[in-house]
Amino acid sequence: MxxxxxxxxxxxxxxxxxxxxxxxxxxxxxxxxxxxxxxxxxxxxxxxxxxxKDKKELLINIAADGFGMLADRLAVAGPADAAPGAEATAEAGHPAVDAGADVMRLFRAYIDFARERPALYKLMFSPLGYSLHSEKCRLNSERALGYLFSAVGKAQAAGWRSGRETRALGLSIWASVHGWATLLIDNLLPEWIAGNGDEWIAHAQALLI
Amino acid sequence: MxxxxxxxxxxxxxxxxxxxxxxxxxxxxxxxxxxxxxxxxxxxxxxxxxxxKDKKELLINIAADGFGMLADRLAVAGPADAAPGAEATAEAGHPAVDAGADVMRLFRAYIDFARERPALYKLMFSPLGYSLHSEKCRLNSERALGYLFSAVGKAQAAGWRSGRETRALGLSIWASVHGWATLLIDNLLPEWIAGNGDEWIAHAQALLI
DNA sequence: GAATAATGTTGACGCTGCCTACATTCGCGA
DNA sequence: TCGCGAATGTAGGCAGCGTCAACATTATTC
Known part of the structure; x- marks a missing residue:
């Protein structure tokens, strides 16, 4: 300038x-x-x-930022009581009604992010295993997953799949959402679902709900 | 020679x-x-x-073979009545008892393959979108997925998650298994699960069962 | 046996990551 | 304010890569 x-x-x-x-x-x-x-x-x-230091270090930093952006997204889409001004809805008080809904909202936000920035998302999970070699990467990815896991825990407390171990269920949810994200990004799904719309959600719910 | x-x-x-x-x-x-x-x-x-023609064409052919190998694996691990000499167990007749077991066996075989040949598996689902550009790739991958889907269908017929649409459930299972495969391959899971063992199975079942 | 297709070689081009040596500028202590 | 070391940017070069064009050798076919 x-x-x-x-x-x-x-x-x-x-x-x-x-x-x-x-x-x-x-x-x-x-x-x-x-x-x-x-x-x-x-x-x-x-x-x-x-x-x-080299190209890899640049990419690691980009990936770390990517995990930060993902975490921010999930934070915004997180459980109502974690968002600012949530007391109102808490007062309204329908805690167990849509217990799985919070998880589904995170699921959705996660995949929205991946589809908006496919190359970044792929980099974050790329063959080089960036997330392991960078503290910033690790912290940000843990933060992102933290939102997911806590939503799962709260949903369980509210009656959703309460029989399962939270840790196991959380990892399963993560694997599932990551799988959907990569399949959608790489356009590996049949045409009747791979559009830009949200048709995938109805399908994903077959396993989640 | x-x-x-x-x-x-x-x-x-x-x-x-x-x-x-x-x-x-x-x-x-x-x-x-x-x-x-x-x-x-x-x-x-x-x-x-x-x-x-170029490097990409070589890789596409490798990927196509990879899908073929995966399909073969899933064929072997498939529903008992699809394997040779299965009439015996069929006669024994406990059809609905472990309806989800067949799906779980395929799940397992799928991930075993991915972990045995991680680089090949990653290539098969690599950024270049190989599976779209090659007829051989498409056919082999459809064959592989066919085993998965038909196992899901049969499990449903035997009472497992019978309420869901088979197509949706099958895709969800695929997304889930693909997600687990990539997370395991890229070593993104916590140490207490990322070993070479089968600890992941217990966790995956939290969502599947 | 000669024409033709299939297959392999040589040399080169432009691109890449990255190394070494050197140039410029910034910021801090005297 | 000066000067010195650290931070930052430049110039040139190297090796490896994918790929192209031109040419050489062998296999095939009429």
């Missing part, structure tokens, strides 16, 4: 991260190259190495 | 496919390069292009 001809960029790290996210959305993980990012930031091809 | 100095390889295509599968298991998709495959086959770097 300002003088472009100064030696130091000023905020190259953030610029590269933003550009990487854009590139991911546009061309996928395949099309993301450090050199292109550098060029788009108006900087030489090796400048990125002052901020990231 | 024989004279190595003849101009034509004789079975380069198959050799390349085998080498590709090996490379996949050993170094993952990342480490697979056409040039290395060519060299391991004792052939020049561009020779593979006489048998595959």
């Amino acid at each position: 300002e003088a472009k001809d100064r030696y130091h960029h000023g905020s190259l790290r953030k610029t590269l991260m933003d550009a990487a996210l854009d590139s991911l959305e546009k061309d996928g993980l395949q099309g993301l190259s450090l050199r292109k990012l550098a060029e788009s930031a108006g900087v030489s091809k090796t400048a990125p190495y002052r901020h990231f | 024989e004279a190595k100095d003849r101009y034509h390889h004789g079975s380069l295509r198959k050799t390349l496919m085998d080498a590709a599968l090996d490379s996949l298991e050993k170094d993952g998709l990342q480490g697979l390069s056409l040039r290395k495959l060519a060299e391991s086959a004792g052939v020049s770097k561009t020779a593979p292009y006489r048998h595959f």
Whole structure:
């Protein structure tokens, strides 16, 4: 925006991260190259190495942010009593009526996120196993899963599948939602369900409800 | 094995496919390069292009074979009456007792396959969307899923979750098993479940049973 | 046996990640 | 205010990759 001809960029790290996210959305993980990012930031091809040890480290940071975004989404879509101004609905008091509904809302939010940012979601769960090597990745993913697990626990307390161990049920739900997300993203489902709509929900409920 | 100095390889295509599968298991998709495959086959770097249009076409064929292998696995692990010599158990006649057991056996076989050949499994469901672009891929994957769906249908006929639509339930089961497979493969589960053992089964049953 | 198709080779191009050596600028302590 | 070290950016180069075009060799077929 300002003088472009100064030696130091000023905020190259953030610029590269933003550009990487854009590139991911546009061309996928395949099309993301450090050199292109550098060029788009108006900087030489090796400048990125002052901020990231290598390409993998950049991607790990992107993935970590992705888990953060997912966690934020789930937080917003979480159980009513976790959202601000929830006391009202709590007072209204129909606790056990739609016990599974909260879980289903998270399920939905999770998949919405994955479908909005498919390349990012794939990166987050990519072959390189990013989430294991980064503390930030681990923390954010644990936060995201935390919302899911606590919703499952509360739903159980309200009578939904109360017989099962919460830990086991939570992991099963996670596996299920992750499976749906990847199948939807990769367009592996038959046409009568793979559209952009919510037809998948009716099917997913066959197992969940 | 024989004279190595003849101009034509004789079975380069198959050799390349085998080498590709090996490379996949050993170094993952990342480490697979056409040039290395060519060299391991004792052939020049561009020779593979006489048998595959490009790298992607090779991988699509590998993926198609993978779906074939998966289908074979599921066929063997399928409902007892589909296996040879099953009349005996059928005569014994406890049809509805463990209606979900057949589904669970397929579930197990599916995940065993994925864990034995993680790189191949990931390729089969990789970002490139292989299964869509190849007839062989599509047919083999449909065969594999066919076993799963028919097991679900039979289990329903025997009383297991009989209220649900088979198509929806089958897809949900597939999403679930696929989710478990990828989470296990990528080591994203907590240590207390991610071992090589079958601890995951107890957890998966929390949703399935 | 000659024409033709199938198969393999050579050399090159552009792209990539990343290394080493060097240049510029920033920020802090004297 | 100066100067020095740290932070940041640049230039050039290397090896590996997928792929293309041109050419060589062998198999097949009339």
